[in-house]
Amino acid sequence: MRLVLLGAPGSGKGTQAERLKQQLAIPHISTGDLLRAAVRAGTPLGLKAKAVMDAGQLVSDDIVLGMLEERLRQPDAASGFILDGYPRNLAQCAALQALLERLGQPLDVAIKLDVPSELIVERIAGRAAKEGRKDDTPETVRERLRVYAEQTEPVASYFERIGKLRCVDGVGELEDISRRVLAALPQTLTA
Helix, strand or coil, rough: CCEHHHCCCCCHHHHHHHHHHHHHCEEEHHHHHHHHHHHHHHHHHHHHHHHHHHCCCCCHHHHHHHHHHHHHHCCCCCEEEEEEECCCCHHHHHHHHHHHHHHCCCCEEEEEEEHHHHHHHHHHHHHHHHHHCCCCHHHHHHHHHHHHHHHHHHHHHHHHHHHEEEEEEEEEEEEHHHHHHHHCCCCHHHC
16 A cells, blocks of 8 residues: 555644554655654765755755655565655655656555644644644644645645545544545555
């Protein structure tokens, strides 16, 4: 099973990815985690990324895609993977599709967790209060949601056009959401 999890910040992608990782026995791959691990390990791509980040810039799509390719070539990803946080825009979408074709690992499905914006603001504000994070103000979260709608929402439309998108209601009890996510997976791949 090769899948992409889509959804706004705070929609529960990471939580659902971890649950799917256990149920499907495939790795959960977060590009943010890959980036931090490569920097810590001092890999060639990690060193490039660190130089860019130290200069206060965003890491290029080429560097992120290179890290992703290295990760997808590891043996544990041969039977599938869960991508969380990538692709974030249409350029990354095209690059991912080309990479997966080159690796002979076509994408099976993109699952989008649908959660109303105001509920996301509440979720993140609650998490911020619990974790003592001052950077997740309602105004900051609303801005992240605006950027998501502008840049990442078209990715869902792309996957819909190619027949890979499944939308799942991301509201409710964790177990219920997980059941809906599992039910949205292509059945021939989960049997």
